[in-house]
Amino acid sequence: MFPGKMEQFIDNLPPMDLMRSEKMTFVQLIIPAESAHRAISYLGELGLLQFRDLNADKSPFQRTFVNQVKRCAEMSRKLRFFKDQVNKAGLMSSSRTLLQPDIDLEDLEVHLAEHEHELIEMNSNSDKLRQSYNELLEFKIVLQKASGFLISSHGRAVSGEIELQDNGYSNDDYGDTASLLEQEMRPQPSNTSGLRFISGIICKSKALRFERMLFRATRGNMFFNQAPAGEQIMDPVSTEMIEKTVFVVFFSGEQARTKILKICEAFGANCYPVPEDISKHGQITREVTSRLTDLEATLDAGIRHRNKALTSIADHLAKWMDLVRREKAVYDTLNMLNFDVTKKCLVAEGWCPMIAKAQMQEVLHRATFDSNSQVGIIFHQMDAVEAPPTYFKTNTFTNPYQEIVDAYGVARYQEANPAVYTTVIFPFLFAMMFGDWGHGICLLLGALVLIARENKLSTQKLGSFMEMLFGGRYVILLMSLFSIYCGLIYNEFFSVPFHIFGPSAFRCRDTSCRDAYTTGLVKYRDPYPFGVDPSWRGSRSELAFLNSMKMKMSILFGVAHMNLGIILSYFNARFFGSSLDIRYQFVPQMIFLNSLFGYLSLLIIVKWCSGSQADLYHVMIYMFLSPTDELGENQLFWGQRPLQIVLLLLALIAVPWMLFPKPFILKKLHTERFQGRSYGILNSSELDLEVEPDSAREHHHEEFNFSEVFVHQMIHSIEFILGSVSNTASYLRLWALSLAHSELSTVFYEKVLLLAWGYDNLVIRLVGLTVFAFATAFILLMMESLSAFLHALRLHWVEFQNKFYHGDGYKFKPFSFASLTEDDD
Amino acid sequence: MGFVVTSLIFLLIGIIASLSTRIFFNKGPSANLFHLTLVLTSTTCCWMMWAIVYLAQMNPLIVPILSGE
Numbered sequence: 001m002f003p004g005k006m007e008q009f010i011d012n013l014p015p016m017d018l019m020r021s022e023k024m025t026f027v028q029l030i031i032p033a034e035s036a037h038r039a040i041s042y043l044g045e046l047g048l049l050q051f052r053d054l055n056a057d058k059s060p061f062q063r064t065f066v067n068q069v070k071r072c073a074e075m076s077r078k079l080r081f082f083k084d085q086v087n088k089a090g091l092m093s094s095s096r097t098l099l100q101p102d103i104d105l106e107d108l109e110v111h112l113a114e115h116e117h118e119l120i121e122m123n124s125n126s127d128k129l130r131q132s133y134n135e136l137l138e139f140k141i142v143l144q145k146a147s148g149f150l151i152s153s154h155g156r157a158v159s160g161e162i163e164l165q166d167n168g169y170s171n172d173d174y175g176d177t178a179s180l181l182e183q184e185m186r187p188q189p190s191n192t193s194g195l196r197f198i199s200g201i202i203c204k205s206k207a208l209r210f211e212r213m214l215f216r217a218t219r220g221n222m223f224f225n226q227a228p229a230g231e232q233i234m235d236p237v238s239t240e241m242i243e244k245t246v247f248v249v250f251f252s253g254e255q256a257r258t259k260i261l262k263i264c265e266a267f268g269a270n271c272y273p274v275p276e277d278i279s280k281h282g283q284i285t286r287e288v289t290s291r292l293t294d295l296e297a298t299l300d301a302g303i304r305h306r307n308k309a310l311t312s313i314a315d316h317l318a319k320w321m322d323l324v325r326r327e328k329a330v331y332d333t334l335n336m337l338n339f340d341v342t343k344k345c346l347v348a349e350g351w352c353p354m355i356a357k358a359q360m361q362e363v364l365h366r367a368t369f370d371s372n373s374q375v376g377i378i379f380h381q382m383d384a385v386e387a388p389p390t391y392f393k394t395n396t397f398t399n400p401y402q403e404i405v406d407a408y409g410v411a412r413y414q415e416a417n418p419a420v421y422t423t424v425i426f427p428f429l430f431a432m433m434f435g436d437w438g439h440g441i442c443l444l445l446g447a448l449v450l451i452a453r454e455n456k457l458s459t460q461k462l463g464s465f466m467e468m469l470f471g472g473r474y475v476i477l478l479m480s481l482f483s484i485y486c487g488l489i490y491n492e493f494f495s496v497p498f499h500i501f502g503p504s505a506f507r508c509r510d511t512s513c514r515d516a517y518t519t520g521l522v523k524y525r526d527p528y529p530f531g532v533d534p535s536w537r538g539s540r541s542e543l544a545f546l547n548s549m550k551m552k553m554s555i556l557f558g559v560a561h562m563n564l565g566i567i568l569s570y571f572n573a574r575f576f577g578s579s580l581d582i583r584y585q586f587v588p589q590m591i592f593l594n595s596l597f598g599y600l601s602l603l604i605i606v607k608w609c610s611g612s613q614a615d616l617y618h619v620m621i622y623m624f625l626s627p628t629d630e631l632g633e634n635q636l637f638w639g640q641r642p643l644q645i646v647l648l649l650l651a652l653i654a655v656p657w658m659l660f661p662k663p664f665i666l667k668k669l670h671t672e673r674f675q676g677r678s679y680g681i682l683n684s685s686e687l688d689l690e691v692e693p694d695s696a697r698e699h700h701h702e703e704f705n706f707s708e709v710f711v712h713q714m715i716h717s718i719e720f721i722l723g724s725v726s727n728t729a730s731y732l733r734l735w736a737l738s739l740a741h742s743e744l745s746t747v748f749y750e751k752v753l754l755l756a757w758g759y760d761n762l763v764i765r766l767v768g769l770t771v772f773a774f775a776t777a778f779i780l781l782m783m784e785s786l787s788a789f790l791h792a793l794r795l796h797w798v799e800f801q802n803k804f805y806h807g808d809g810y811k812f813k814p815f816s817f818a819s820l821t822e823d824d825d
Numbered sequence: 826m827g828f829v830v831t832s833l834i835f836l837l838i839g840i841i842a843s844l845s846t847r848i849f850f851n852k853g854p855s856a857n858l859f860h861l862t863l864v865l866t867s868t869t870c871c872w873m874m875w876a877i878v879y880l881a882q883m884n885p886l887i888v889p890i891l892s893g894e
Contacts, residue, residue, distance in 0.1 A: 014854040014858060424863055521888050529831065605880065
């Protein structure tokens with residue numbers, strides 16, 4: 001009667017939020033062609049329908065709306081180009097969302113084409129101008145420096161016979177330079193003899209090789225003079241500012257000239273004609289300078305014009321990109337739909353949550369009305385062959401926990417969601433391994449900072465590490481709160497104990513405290529009311545006590561956690577109506593686990609309460625090896641030996657109980673179903689992964705592979721039996737990590753901080769403090785946090801979830817505009 | 826303060842926490858049940874941890890032996 005009443009009570013409870021995934025229904029929509037685009041857009045805004053691709057066998061080019069998709073892709077390419085240009089120009093796109101009129105897609109296409117054309121033209125013009133500017137600048141520098149060489153060489157020149165001629169330039173586009181320059185450029189009748197020179201400018205990095213090459217080519221009959229340019233010049237190829245060197249090469253002979261010109265071209269040196277007449281230098285320089293200023297003005301005007309155009313684009317850019325992204329998504333979705341036989345309607349199929357049905361119908365009515373269609377959109381439910389997707393409605397608080405669970409495996413449709421318990425137990429297990437309330441306060445401060453700046457940080461683009469931290473801010477908050485609690489219990493504040501909750505329970509045996517270093521203190525009052533007694537820190541028997549306590553604590557928590565997992569499997573079995581699972585899986589599993597490890601937990605508690613000196617390892621091992629032996633001094637309570645024998649027998653019975661009956665009964669039910677009149681629906685959570693509970697269809701398997709089912713059951717049972725030992729032992733990592741944390745903390749405190757503080761020197765103290773701070777922050781706060789996080793996660797994913805979780809579902813991914821990100825472009 | 830008394834204090838804190846969440850965050854029966862689960866789970870975990878540490882120190886088999894300076 002009592003189990004019956006319990007079950008009634010459980011059944012009458014409202015369904016818990018987040019415990020099971022939302023009920024989904026498979027729907028079919030028949031949309032007339034004229035309202036299709038609008039309907040899909042509105043559904044995208046609503047974001048609650050996952051479309052099934054009805055054209056999965058067609059290639060992207062065979063689909064109906066492939067042209068529109070191509071157009072959208074082209075538009076998004078143009079928009080990316082604009083964005084690039086805006087970024088390169090260093091303009092900030094204003095984030096004001098102006099009251100801009102909604103723009104049509106075709107208009108936008110035309111707009112974008114115009115803008116692109118304009119921009120490309122402006123860019124090429126300014127490139128040309130810039131190139132001329134660079135050349136003129138180089139010419140000016142060459143004039144300045146080369147005139148220095150020429151003056152000195154002119155002075156040294158022997159009279160008359162040596163004629164300096166201008167020659168040797170290899171730049172052709174000097175069409176519109178000033179008058180004097182033009183004179184110089186007219187090819188002079190070249191004398192075959194006499195000292196000539198070529199002047200130009202070359203990259204500083206290549207100058208040495210250039211000189212050597214010239215030397216080799218002219219067989220040493222040349223004189224090379226160079227000087228650094230003094231200012232950096234923009235290299236048009238790499239658009240970087242590089243150092244250049246002005247050079248002047250003096251040579252004689254026509255072959256030498258051609259060779260030198262070719263070498264100049266090969267090395268990318270630009271040659272500029274410098275008149276040998278010194279008096280003309282000044283005039284040419286003045287002309288060049290005036291042209292430079294003109295060009296600069298033109299360039300500036302050009303840049304200003306372009307920036308103006310870019311700014312006007314940048315204002316609209318975000319909105320346009322959004323629009324194009326949405327349209328592309330709509331057309332991609334439209335491509336998933338089928339035309340029906342009359343070719344006038346589109347057929348869509350998909351999954352949506354049951355509770356969203358009303359919303360959807362309202363949206364579809366609005367679409368019909370807005371597109372002035374005569375025919376309404378038909379929306380009806382259908383049965384589906386496949387299992388529905390899993391959809392959990394999470395909020396900002398529960399979302400990271402759900403993601404943690406989903407990272408292991410998305411829940412099967414409507415099975416119990418471990419996230420409900422993970423929300424509390426995961427931070428708690430973390431805290432057990434991290435327990436130090438000083439470190440907990442640091443974590444808390446970090447979490448509070450993240451939460452306080454939530455609004456600002458959620459709009460920014462963060463790096464991947466910061467994004468994970470920000471996403472998990474509520475997890476970190478809970479982790480820190482529980483860490484403070486566990487730190488108070490372990491009595492560690494940066495490994496220092498405090499007497500917050502009253503005086504210690506231990507004191508010296510007598511006033512001289514002689515024995516304190518040999519036989520130790522004595523307990524004279526009730527235990528320390530909250531947490532570990534502060535007298536333990538620093539004593540020689542500290543680790544012996546703490547290890548024993550923490551190991552037993554890990555076992556107790558582990559057994560409790562695993563029992564919770566098995567109980568969740570009971571609730572799953574009840575929900576899916578599988579009494580087979582309850583009777584032949586849940587019950588023997590509970591019996592097996594609790595008769596062995598539940599009994600161990602009981603022994604631990606009894607030993608603590610009675611203060612007995614029994615050796616629990618001995619008790620457990622000899623319970624198996626020789627259960628009928630007398631316990632002697634290992635006896636903890638009256639009737640222990642018969643109890644142990646009973647428990648051992650129960651555990652032994654539980655093994656074949658979970659191994660054998662289920663496959664045979666399944667086989668019997670199967671033969672009954674397909675040969676007899678029985679309508680017993682075959683419902684077992686293990687067997688058929690394709691049948692969902694509320695489907696009216698019969699499952700397709702006509703054959704029942706008995707050996708497969710039997711082997712499956714055997715594997716499952718053996719996994720459980722062997723796993724019960726290994727999983728229980730696995731929880732000892734709670735002890736191990738908390739020991740590591742506490743030891744590291746102690747080492748840093750004693751060997752760094754106290755050591756440094758012992759000296760009287762201020763510098764040493766500061767250094768010690770800094771090292772302590774850095775070590776705490778990086779090793780204890782970051783590395784240990786990650787470590788404890790990982791191990792708590794493993795305990796959840798493996799030890800807890802393998803008791804009940806299948807995790808072979810798939811996530812609900814509705815067509816939603818909100819989930820379109822920039823990466824989709 | 827005794828094991829039973831402090832356990833009762835934990836129980837009381839748990840009840841107060843459940844009632845406060847019901848009063849301040851009342852969002853419908855299914856959400857309420859979820860909040861209740863969270864509060865109960867955390868209270869149970871915290872109590873278990875405290876109880877284990879307390880019981881372990883009730884009848885200690887070893888005592889602190891100070892390390893000689």
